[in-house]
Amino acid sequence: MKKGILEMCILFTLKETPLxxxxxxxxIQSIFSDVYSGSIYxxxxxxxxxxxxxxxxxxxxxxxxxxxxxITSTGKIYLHSMTNEWLSIIKSVEIIGIKFKK
Amino acid sequence: xxxxxxxxxLKQQLETHVxxxxxxxxxxxxxxxxxxxxxxxxxxxxIIEKLGxxxxxxxxxxxxxxxxxxxxxxxxxxxxxxxxxxxxxxIIPIGIISIIIGVVSFSYAMFISYPSPLIGVSIYYGGAMxxxxxxxxxxxxxxxxxxxxxxRIVEDPKIVEESKDESGRVLINDDIRLNLIIKVCAVxxxxxxxxxxxxxxxLFKNTLGKKLMNIKVYKTGIDSIDIKDIxxxxxxxxxxxxxxxxxxxxxxxxMIFTKKHQTIHDIISNTMVLNNKI
Numbered sequence: 001m002k003k004g005i006l007e008m009c010i011l012f013t014l015k016e017t018p019l020x021x022x023x024x025x026x027x028i029q030s031i032f033s034d035v036y037s038g039s040i041y042x043x044x045x046x047x048x049x050x051x052x053x054x055x056x057x058x059x060x061x062x063x064x065x066x067x068x069x070x071i072t073s074t075g076k077i078y079l080h081s082m083t084n085e086w087l088s089i090i091k092s093v094e095i096i097g098i099k100f101k102k
Numbered sequence: 103x104x105x106x107x108x109x110x111x112l113k114q115q116l117e118t119h120v121x122x123x124x125x126x127x128x129x130x131x132x133x134x135x136x137x138x139x140x141x142x143x144x145x146x147x148x149i150i151e152k153l154g155x156x157x158x159x160x161x162x163x164x165x166x167x168x169x170x171x172x173x174x175x176x177x178x179x180x181x182x183x184x185x186x187x188x189x190x191x192x193i194i195p196i197g198i199i200s201i202i203i204g205v206v207s208f209s210y211a212m213f214i215s216y217p218s219p220l221i222g223v224s225i226y227y228g229g230a231m232x233x234x235x236x237x238x239x240x241x242x243x244x245x246x247x248x249x250x251x252x253x254r255i256v257e258d259p260k261i262v263e264e265s266k267d268e269s270g271r272v273l274i275n276d277d278i279r280l281n282l283i284i285k286v287c288a289v290x291x292x293x294x295x296x297x298x299x300x301x302x303x304x305l306f307k308n309t310l311g312k313k314l315m316n317i318k319v320y321k322t323g324i325d326s327i328d329i330k331d332i333x334x335x336x337x338x339x340x341x342x343x344x345x346x347x348x349x350x351x352x353x354x355x356x357m358i359f360t361k362k363h364q365t366i367h368d369i370i371s372n373t374m375v376l377n378n379k380i
Binding site: 020021022025026029034036037038039041042043045046066067 | 128131132134135138139142152153154158159162163165166328
């Protein structure tokens, strides 16, 4: 379950602006502190291979061009279906009685 | 480990599992990862620490591709040395107390029974009961000299009653307070003895012995262990199960002779001890 959640979070952060690998890793790690960083990066690469993200090479002022990951339309559809699934999970859990404080 | 060495190790371990094209792709990806990371952080060491050992990274990369890969577990020798170090750490408080009250040999018994902590506890308890009996008939003979009457405040009137027939055997207030302090410290040190491994793994993810030998506990699926696993491994496995006489011996055998080098407490919690050398 956790892997799916990570995928969803990674795609969501890319929805706003394209980010490069290390940025994504730091962002996710700041929230999910006990996740192995190596796996964040491998998930990112896999999402790219499956076509949910695109790589854009942008020139950088310091050093070689950076790979920026941006979400594709397929990626957006995938993200949408995952957030729906996540919301329905939350709803089911709330029905059982566990409430989430807003 | 330097970045070059890290990438070399990565290449070495990956190349037998993926195609040349894939390999180049992966390596260039991690190379640029290092470069961009270096621009943010100032230390290569921190970056490598975040990625974990090359072995671990390879395992996670291949796990993504659903390729089978067995991690290199730490050698039994390293584990045994780490174990001895941890046993020594665990008996430090007990050792201090036993030096104070004069029964140093106890620490050795506790050290030897560290694989089965509850056995150690029962030895300790037996000794404590003996000490308790000794203390309650403590003797500081109060000498009552006709010219030099030393009066002391006596805590327990019952003992005074009992000792009225005997010649001046009474418990002195200072001794009682000291006795209580010793008791509290003794209880604290036995709690430390039992819970050291559990608390260290819970709070720091590692015990001192393992840290010095550069090995660490992981779940068999390269994730780091969570509280559930720690409780299972340490409390259920090490403290409870290991107190059944033959179990530590079986653990030793399974640890040395299985491929994954797992002990019984590893098996029941689905964990492995891996090299953490970075």
